[in-house]
């Protein structure tokens with residue numbers, strides 16, 4: 001079994017989080033289980049799932065098949081927009097544990113704030129309760145803008161341990177990341193490779209890759225880690241899973257970092273998923 005160790009950081013609730021994880025969006029069923037097992041055997045310990053991905057069952061099955069003990073793994077799922085009211089959020093977490101066949105999740109997150117619905121504080125209160133009951137170890141959010149984060153903190157006094165947001169070289173989210181840092185919230189990156197599209201042709205990234213003898217994907221993932229963000233690359237291929245893990249033996253220079261961040265643009269989101277108005281249920 002080839003394995004690459006991923007370092008961890010300590011979250012604001014003292015939970016240890018690996019600084020790189022495995023995304024599972026669209027990894028479903030038998031093939032999904034096989035991809036997740038292969039990722040865990042390659043060295044991934046943080047596995048990111050969601051009610052909306054319809055693969056909590058596949059993640060649970062992979063946990064049982066992988067041969068790595070449960071305590072070494074860090075499993076995440078997320079509350080969907082349809083279950084933000086307090087009672088529904090709590091039983092949604094309980095059902096999510098049944099689906100995965102797990103006793104607890106390491107992380108549970110609110111998937112989208114859905115501001116027009118305006119129930120995310122209730123969902124947050126349910127997560128606080130779920131943590132008290134031992135159903136989840138650490139609680140956080142995804143796609144929350146500072147205004148949403150501030151409301152959670154003001155109304156409950158409890159800060160999320162992290163915020164998972166869209167982040168890649170076309171959308172580096174500097175201000176949002178700085179806000180997180182001020183409040184002790186870790187930034188996690190979804191779509192860290194920008195889904196491996198035009199970004200892979202960018203000369204700034206290509207030249208850094210050439211200079212360091214690394215691939216484009218490795219340079220992009222290393223850029224996330226050096227920004228202090230936790231990327232969640234997804235790959236169905238065992239080779240690319242290992243490639244994406246092998247980023248802890250080189251360092252990008254300040255110039256490399258700046259030239260990659262300079263690819264950012266205000267409308268850099270892959271789709272028009274601005275949490276100020278974009279909602280998912």
Ligand code: A2P
Pocket residue numbers: 023190191192193194195196217218232233234235236237240241243244
């Ligand atoms: P595949 O599953 O065939 O490897 P993101 O993590 O930004 O959402 O991107 C996911 C996409 O990136 C998937 O289509 C995945 O394809 C592709 N991908 C993942 N790792 C690599 C890599 N190292 N090189 C090229 N493409 C990759």
